[in-house]
Amino acid sequence: MDPNVLAVKTYDVIAEKYAKQFTHPSKHIDAFLSFILKGKRILDVGCGVGVDAGYMVTKGFQVVAVDLSAKMVEIAKKQFPNVDFRQGDMRTLTFDDECFSGVLVAHSLIHIPKRELPKMLRHLWRFLAGGGVAYFVMLVGKSEEVFLPEPLERDELTFLNIVSVEEFTRLMQETGFKLVKKWIKKEVDVGQPNFETCFFLAVKRQLNATV
Numbered sequence: 001m002d003p004n005v006l007a008v009k010t011y012d013v014i015a016e017k018y019a020k021q022f023t024h025p026s027k028h029i030d031a032f033l034s035f036i037l038k039g040k041r042i043l044d045v046g047c048g049v050g051v052d053a054g055y056m057v058t059k060g061f062q063v064v065a066v067d068l069s070a071k072m073v074e075i076a077k078k079q080f081p082n083v084d085f086r087q088g089d090m091r092t093l094t095f096d097d098e099c100f101s102g103v104l105v106a107h108s109l110i111h112i113p114k115r116e117l118p119k120m121l122r123h124l125w126r127f128l129a130g131g132g133v134a135y136f137v138m139l140v141g142k143s144e145e146v147f148l149p150e151p152l153e154r155d156e157l158t159f160l161n162i163v164s165v166e167e168f169t170r171l172m173q174e175t176g177f178k179l180v181k182k183w184i185k186k187e188v189d190v191g192q193p194n195f196e197t198c199f200f201l202a203v204k205r206q207l208n209a210t211v
Contacts, residue, residue, distance in 0.1 A: 007111035008068045010156040011048075015071035018049060019079070025055040026106045028183055028199045032135035033059055033102075035203070040101035043127060045090045046108020050076030053083045056104075064100075066090060067108075091120060098129040106137040110160055114145060117161070121175035128204040134177055136202070140165050140184065141195035162195050169200075177202035 011018065029052060036042065038060040044053045047065035049072055056063050057080065064084045067073050073087045090108060103124050112120055124134060143164045147157050163171075169179055183199045 007158050010158045011069040012071040013156050015049065015069065015075055018072070019075050022049070022051060025052050026104075026135075026137060026199075027185065028201070029055065029104070029135070031181070032104065032133060032201055033061070035133040035201075036061065036102045041099065042102040042104060043095070043100045043124075045093075045103060045105045045124070046111075047076060047085065048072050048107075050080045050083060050085060052104055052106060053085070054080035057083050061102075064095075066093065091116065091123070093123060093127070095127050097126050098132075100127050100132060101129055102133045102135070103128060104135045106135070107139075109136065110139050110162075111158070112161060113159075114143075114161055114163075117171055118175055121171060121177070125176040125204060130204065130206075132204045133180075134200075134202045134204070136168070136172075136200040138163055138168055138198050138200065139195045140168070140198040143167050165198060168198070172200065172202050176205055178205045 033056065039062065041062045041064065042056055044063055044065035047053050047067045050065060053063045053065035064086065065076065066086050066088050068087065068089050070087055073085050076085045105124065109117065109120065128134065139160060139162050141162050144162050146160050146162065148160060172179060179200060179202050181201045185197045
C-alpha cells in the first residue's frame, strides 16, 4: 500500500481521538506568521483537524487548508467553519504559481517516502510568491523509513519518514529554500523510538541563487 494512503487510513480511524488530543497550534507558528503581512494567503498542507488553520485565520490571514483524510477534514470544517478546507492529496495539488505568501507543512511530510520529498518540495516552492516563507515540522534523527504502531491506536500502523537535520536542510537548499531558523524538541513519548521534532523556518529563493 502507498505509505501516504496507509497514513490517511490510520488518521481516518483515529480522527476523533486526535481532535481531543491536539487542541493547540504548532509551536513556533507565531515566528512563521511574523514574516507574513496580515491578510495574505497561507497554504496549510496536511492540515489534520484544522487547529493551525483556525489559529492563523484568527490572526488575520486567509488560509486554504488541505488534507487527504476525509474524517479529519470533516472534523476541521465543524470546528473552524470560517476556514477554506479541502480534501486532497498534497502530492497532486494544482494551485497557481506564486499564489501564497506562506506554506505551513506540520507533521505531514513525515508520511511521504524519501524518494518523493524533492518533488513535493518543488511543488511547494512553486506555490510560494517571491520571498514567501515555509514552515516545516519534521521528525529528525537517524535517517530511515519505518512502519510503527500509531500511539493513539496501537492496532493501526503508520509510515514515518525520519530525516536527519542535515538531510532535510540539503533538500530545502536543492529545491529553492533558504533555512532561516530551526528549533528542535525532544520527543517524550516512551512508546516512540529515539527521534526528535524539528521546526524548520525557510524562505523561498531563486533556484539560481548561490545562498
